[in-house]
Amino acid sequence: MVSKCNRNTPQALLMFFAFSMILFFPSLTMILLGQSSFTLGIVAASLCISFFLGIHFYLHRTVKLDQSVIFALLIIVSCCLFIFVHLFFVNQQLPMLVEVDAKRFIFSFACIFIVVLSAFLAALYLKNNSTTYHFYNVVNICGILLLLNGLISLTKIDFFSTGLAKPTFLFLEPSHFALVVTPFLIYFCLTLSRNKALLLLLIVASWAGYIQNLTLLMGVVLAFTISTRQNLVFAALLFTLFVGALITLLGIDSLSYFTDRLVLSGDNDNLSVLVLFQGWQNAIETLTTQSYLGGGFQQFGVTTVYGSVSDKLYALLGFSINQFDGGATAPKLVGEFGIFGIAFLCGYLIFYLKVFLTLRSNVSVSKMDVFFYAIFLASFLEFFIRGVGYFSPLMYLFLVSVFYFTVQKAKIKLEKNETDC
Numbered sequence: 387m388v389s390k391c392n393r394n395t396p397q398a399l400l401m402f403f404a405f406s407m408i409l410f411f412p413s414l415t416m417i418l419l420g421q422s423s424f425t426l427g428i429v430a431a432s433l434c435i436s437f438f439l440g441i442h443f444y445l446h447r448t449v450k451l452d453q454s455v456i457f458a459l460l461i462i463v464s465c466c467l468f469i470f471v472h473l474f475f476v477n478q479q480l481p482m483l484v485e486v487d488a489k490r491f492i493f494s495f496a497c498i499f500i501v502v503l504s505a506f507l508a509a510l511y512l513k514n515n516s517t518t519y520h521f522y523n524v525v526n527i528c529g530i531l532l533l534l535n536g537l538i539s540l541t542k543i544d545f546f547s548t549g550l551a552k553p554t555f556l557f558l559e560p561s562h563f564a565l566v567v568t569p570f571l572i573y574f575c576l577t578l579s580r581n582k583a584l585l586l587l588l589i590v591a592s593w594a595g596y597i598q599n600l601t602l603l604m605g606v607v608l609a610f611t612i613s614t615r616q617n618l619v620f621a622a623l624l625f626t627l628f629v630g631a632l633i634t635l636l637g638i639d640s641l642s643y644f645t646d647r648l649v650l651s652g653d654n655d656n657l658s659v660l661v662l663f664q665g666w667q668n669a670i671e672t673l674t675t676q677s678y679l680g681g682g683f684q685q686f687g688v689t690t691v692y693g694s695v696s697d698k699l700y701a702l703l704g705f706s707i708n709q710f711d712g713g714a715t716a717p718k719l720v721g722e723f724g725i726f727g728i729a730f731l732c733g734y735l736i737f738y739l740k741v742f743l744t745l746r747s748n749v750s751v752s753k754m755d756v757f758f759y760a761i762f763l764a765s766f767l768e769f770f771i772r773g774v775g776y777f778s779p780l781m782y783l784f785l786v787s788v789f790y791f792t793v794q795k796a797k798i799k800l801e802k803n804e805t806d807c
Contacts, residue, residue, distance in 0.1 A: 398520035400438060404508060405528050407431040408779050409566055413557045417546045423711075425777040429497045432504035432782070439507045448514040455510065458792045462502055469495065469683045472723065476682040480689055487688045494684035498776060505782055509789035512754075521754055529570045535563065536593050552597060561772050564594075564602035565780045568767055571605055572760035575613035576745060577753055583613055600658070601772045605764065612745055612763060657707070660699050662771075665712030667693035669721030680724030684776075686712055690721045714773035715781070731769070738766065758787040 412427025419426070443449050477486050512521075535555045544553040557563040571590055575583040587606055594602040671691040672681055681689035687709035699707055712718030719727035741759050744751065751759070765784040768774070775781075 398524060400442065400511075401521060401524045402527065403438065404435045405524055407434055408782050409528060409532070410556050412777075412779055413562055413566075416558050417548060417556075423777065424774060424779065425497060428777040428779070428782060429500055432501045436500070436504045436507055439504075439511050442511065443507075449510060450514065454793045458506060458509075458789055461792070462506065465502075466495075466499065468726075472679065472726065473682040473685075476677065476679050476685075476689070479677040479679060481676065484689055486682055486685055490684055490688065491682065494776075501777065501782060502785060505785035506789045508786050509793055512786075512790055513793050518752075518754060525570070525573065525757060529574060532563075532567045532570055536567070536590070539563070540593065540596065552599075554597075560594075560597050560599035561601045562774070564599055564605055565764075565768055565772065565774075565778065567602070568605035568608065569757070569761040569764040569780070569783060572609045572612055572764055573757045575609045576756050576760065580615070601767060604771055605767060608763065608766065612742065655702070657699070657702070660695055660702075661708045662713040662717075664693070664695040664699060664708065665714055665717035665721070667695050669712065669717040672721050673724055678724050680720065680722045680727060683722055686710055686718050686721045711773060711775040714768070714770055715776070716769045716773070718773065718775070734769070738763065758790045761787040 408428075408431055411431045412424040415421055415427030415430065416424065421427070449455075473486065473491065480486070535557070539554040539557075539560075542553060544550070545555060546553070548558065550559060552560050554560050554563045557566070567590075571586070574586055578586065587610055591603065591606045594600075594606060668686070668690050669680075671693045672689075676691050696706065696709070712721060716731055719730060721727070723730070741762055745756070745759055745763070761780075761783045765780060765787075768778065768780050768784075
């Protein structure tokens with residue numbers, strides 16, 4: 387028994403290293419190096435993970451090229467070819483004086499290839515080498531670390547002298563923390579007892595209210611909706627009553643931060659709302675007035691059309707804001723890939739509904755599957771609520787979850803005895 391635990395310890399350390407690199411390193415890179423995006427941190431983390439996983443595969447010879455693995459590799463190759471072919475046709479349809487940023491495209495393509503390859507290797511590792519007991523421990527430890535990060539950030543101490551109004555310790559801003567912590571929140575709400583799950587939701591909702599972050603509050607709503615065993619209509623009624631009681635006790639003015647962001651209109655002067663509207667408007671304008679193929683990979687804000695909301699933001703701030711990330715990943719996909727982006731989102735939403743219903747049913751699902759389902763469901767926030775582009779911790783985890791289910795011939799079943807160490 388002891389020798390088995392010792393033999394599996396390197397696996398646990400490798401998994402913890404990979405999780406830590408993805409969850410914390412990209413944000414720390416932004417803070418310490420003054421980066422404006424996660425790209426450098428995500429790519430560096432992906433390279434490190436690929437390096438160590440490559441060594442592991444070479445030493446242990448555990449990779450098996452079965453049909454599911456070959457199928458996943460074909461998907462990667464096909465997507466790479468599609469990106470190049472798509473840009474070629476997009477370039478043929480661009481109006482005069484509008485040019486593709488070739489350097490941006492090549493650099494981004496190289497980065498996305500590194501990230502996708504790393505996510506694929508991570509999924510392959512989980513298929514062939516993971517031990518459920520160690521996997522659960524690593525997930526629990528990371529969840530505790532994220533909870534501690536949230537508690538420390540309540541002090542609002544700017545440990546790294548970022549100069550921001552809402553320092554969030556290891557994360558640059560609360561929204562970045564929200565996107566990372568939501569998959570863990572969903573997972574724990576699905577695996578803990580009902581009372582513990584409700585207590586966790588209350589703690590996280592209180593954090594979101596105190597810090598004032600709508601993205602995490604939406605994550606709480608998502609976790610509650612997925613994990614509650616009540617009828618959805620009844621659950622929605624309870625949640626509405628809770629919100630009504632909160633407004634009655636605190637007053638509508640104290641909740642103005644959230645209510646301002648819930649008025650989804652281009653006439654709203656709230657910057658968060660305008661940034662999201664800007665992304666969708668520019669994407670739609672590009673498809674309807676320029677090309678149904680979109681603007682090309684990583685060309686959002688370069689070859690895409692600007693709308694009136696962009697002009698309004700410029701008038702309010704005196705400079706352009708969030709022109710390249712679309713405010714969320716969904717409008718960025720539509721703006722860059724046109725009808726293909728719309729088709730992808732339709733497929734995503736169909737599968738999303740399937741996963742949602744699976745987790746709300748009483749179907750037996752292993753905890754490892756639950757975790758990667760939780761990642762997939764949490765990605766809704768980045769696709770439609772608050773996106774930071776293709777290079778982010780949650781997008782990396784999303785890719786791992788997609789490859790995880792792709793390379794599985796059958797779902798990983800829980801062993802009868804999970805405490806063999």
